[in-house]
Amino acid sequence: MELFFQQLINGLSLGALYALVAVGYTVVYGIVQLINFAHGEIFMIGAFGAYATWVLMGSPSDWTATTSLLVLLPMMIIGGMVASVATALATERFAYRPLRGAPRLAPLISAIGVSVFLQELVRLFFGKIPGMPDAKSSVPFPDIAGISGATITLGGVIIQMPAIFTLAALAVSTVFLWYFVNRTKTGRAMVATSQDPDTARLMGINVDRVIMAAFAVGAALAAIAGVAHGLMNGNIGFRMGFLAGLKAFTAAVLGGIGNINGAVVGGLVLGLAEAMASNYLGTTAWKDVWAFVLLILVLVFRPQGLLGAKVVDRA
Amino acid sequence: MLEIKQIVVAYGRVNAVKGIDFAVEQGQIVSLLGTNGAGKSTTLRTISGLLKPVSGEIWFEGERIDGLPAHKIVERGIAQSPEGRRLFRQMSVEDNLKLGAYSRKDTSGIKADMDRVYDLFPVLGERRSEAAGLFSGGEQQMLAIGRAMMSRPKLLMLDEPSMGLSPIMTQTIMKTIQDLQADGVTILLVEQNAQAALSLADRGYVLEVGQIMFSDTGKALLGDDRVRKAYLGAD
Ligand SMILES: Nc1ncnc2c1ncn2[C@@H]1O[C@H](COP(=O)(O)OP(=O)(O)O)[C@@H](O)[C@H]1O
Numbered sequence: 001m002e003l004f005f006q007q008l009i010n011g012l013s014l015g016a017l018y019a020l021v022a023v024g025y026t027v028v029y030g031i032v033q034l035i036n037f038a039h040g041e042i043f044m045i046g047a048f049g050a051y052a053t054w055v056l057m058g059s060p061s062d063w064t065a066t067t068s069l070l071v072l073l074p075m076m077i078i079g080g081m082v083a084s085v086a087t088a089l090a091t092e093r094f095a096y097r098p099l100r101g102a103p104r105l106a107p108l109i110s111a112i113g114v115s116v117f118l119q120e121l122v123r124l125f126f127g128k129i130p131g132m133p134d135a136k137s138s139v140p141f142p143d144i145a146g147i148s149g150a151t152i153t154l155g156g157v158i159i160q161m162p163a164i165f166t167l168a169a170l171a172v173s174t175v176f177l178w179y180f181v182n183r184t185k186t187g188r189a190m191v192a193t194s195q196d197p198d199t200a201r202l203m204g205i206n207v208d209r210v211i212m213a214a215f216a217v218g219a220a221l222a223a224i225a226g227v228a229h230g231l232m233n234g235n236i237g238f239r240m241g242f243l244a245g246l247k248a249f250t251a252a253v254l255g256g257i258g259n260i261n262g263a264v265v266g267g268l269v270l271g272l273a274e275a276m277a278s279n280y281l282g283t284t285a286w287k288d289v290w291a292f293v294l295l296i297l298v299l300v301f302r303p304q305g306l307l308g309a310k311v312v313d314r315a
Numbered sequence: 316m317l318e319i320k321q322i323v324v325a326y327g328r329v330n331a332v333k334g335i336d337f338a339v340e341q342g343q344i345v346s347l348l349g350t351n352g353a354g355k356s357t358t359l360r361t362i363s364g365l366l367k368p369v370s371g372e373i374w375f376e377g378e379r380i381d382g383l384p385a386h387k388i389v390e391r392g393i394a395q396s397p398e399g400r401r402l403f404r405q406m407s408v409e410d411n412l413k414l415g416a417y418s419r420k421d422t423s424g425i426k427a428d429m430d431r432v433y434d435l436f437p438v439l440g441e442r443r444s445e446a447a448g449l450f451s452g453g454e455q456q457m458l459a460i461g462r463a464m465m466s467r468p469k470l471l472m473l474d475e476p477s478m479g480l481s482p483i484m485t486q487t488i489m490k491t492i493q494d495l496q497a498d499g500v501t502i503l504l505v506e507q508n509a510q511a512a513l514s515l516a517d518r519g520y521v522l523e524v525g526q527i528m529f530s531d532t533g534k535a536l537l538g539d540d541r542v543r544k545a546y547l548g549a550d
Pocket residue numbers: 326331349350351352353354355356357358
């Protein structure tokens with residue numbers, strides 16, 4: 001039973017990470033019908049942005065848990081977000097916007113190009129920035145006092161603090177997203193644009209701005225996920241976006257692509273499925289297999305996803 | 316107020332509008348008539364900036380507006396209620412109206428205009444938090460017109476507001492259009508229902524396969540034999 005709870009926590013925290021990345025796939029798809037295959041790299045760049053912020057703050061290693069949690073970690077998250085959002089907006093502006101109206105394959109190929117470009121950019125040039133370590137192989141992520149290596153015990157189950165951080169980050173992000181989509185003018189414009197772009201234009205909505213907002217929101221959450229990944233795994237690397245991106249994309253499809261709640265649910269379900277399957281059905285080496293088996297099953301039997309894809313409404 | 320000069324609009328290689336001219340004067344109701352496929356919606360979509368003309372010019376209040384993005388055209392004072400209403404069906408009446416006011420920042424003015432829409436169409440006021448898709452065709456048309464009014468346009472363009480409505484409902488909508496004109500709104504009305512549209516119109520233009528065939532005052536067109544034969548079902 002304890003093992004079950006352990007796997008439950010592992011699955012949920014892994015799922016929370018997928019969910020944070022999956023939101024970015026889904027909001028962008030909902031508005032421009034583009035699978036942004038470079039989104040995994042936006043997540044990776046968030047982790048490197050947070051790392052660079054830590055270096056810029058003087059690579060602090062002796063801060064107390066309180067100052068680490070109240071100052072260091074928030075600064076690193078903000079730094080990661082700045083890096084991710086700037087990269088995502090530049091990608092949108094220069095790699096996708098010129099291809100709007102082109103056949104759908106064109107932006108998809110462009111996205112794959114951007115993905116390779118960003119990986120290589122970090123691999124070859126991160127170490128060239130003064131003060132930054134070489135990123136040709138993985139880089140150890142800084143220890144954050146109070147989180148890294150820390151655990152709490154709940155009814156006999158040991159829970160890693162990085163897992164708690166990831167779950168809390170997802171909870172806060174979900175509340176923020178709900179508020180943004182349902183209560184702000186830009187959020188309403190986003191929903192309108194995803195339902196009917198031409199009519200949204202007739203309302204006076206600047207669709208370019210809405211598209212930028214979608215990329216920015218997705219990138220900000222991906223940056224949080226990048227930090228979470230660093231904390232949970234202890235290191236980051238230029239390749240980390242590939243598998244995480246693929247998993248998060250699976251989560252978005254699982255929940256119903258275009259559906260924000262679906263991305264959150266899909267992420268959690270995928271994380272749980274992976275943790276449980278690798279525990280009860282085979283070794284951990286198989287966990288990626290189970291994730292993609294789940295994707296194939298959903299695509300065959302419920303292509304609209306668990307919560308249903310975005311309902312495009314043109315009546 | 317609005318002047319269309321020789322615009323040509325194409326979908327791919329096919330010209331849907333083949334060099335038309337017309338004008339709308341301040342305070343008028345101008346009707347654009349024609350059978351299905353004549354190019355009426357294409358014309359309105361071009362004025363709104365959803366389509367770019369291949370050639371020709373569009374002038375509004377002394378300035379050239381073709382080539383501007385659609386949201387800039389709304390800011391200049393041109394609103395459109397598109398064909399088929401195109402409401403945001405899962406959103407509430409109130410959210411639809413708020414989206415109509417997207418280009419404005421005067422919160423109190425928006426509130427006042429929303430109340431005006433509710434006065435004009437009490438059904439909408441009573442059920443303001445219900446999803447737009449739950450309303451009848453006529454009520455949805457009222458909402459579509461109300462939504463377009465929320466930007467406080469100087470020129471309101473309506474694309475087939477009577478489509479799919481009962482004769483009684485059509486009359487109600489036409490009466491509303493007249494009331495809006497009395498309030499000082501200039502109206503460009505696209506219709507297939509020539510009888511209804513011409514009875515209100517100060518001026519009418521008849522479009523056939525992308526070209527203007529006749530134009531005259533509404534009254535004159537109602538009495539014109541060619542128009543009566545082709546569009547009013549007279550023989
Ligand atoms: N999106 C489109 N793509 C290609 N052709 C179109 C499109 N929309 C309209 N058309 C064509 O353009 C012509 C004019 O259509 P439209 O402006 O909708 O006419 P109306 O509103 O007068 O019925 C028609 O021949 C129609 O088939």
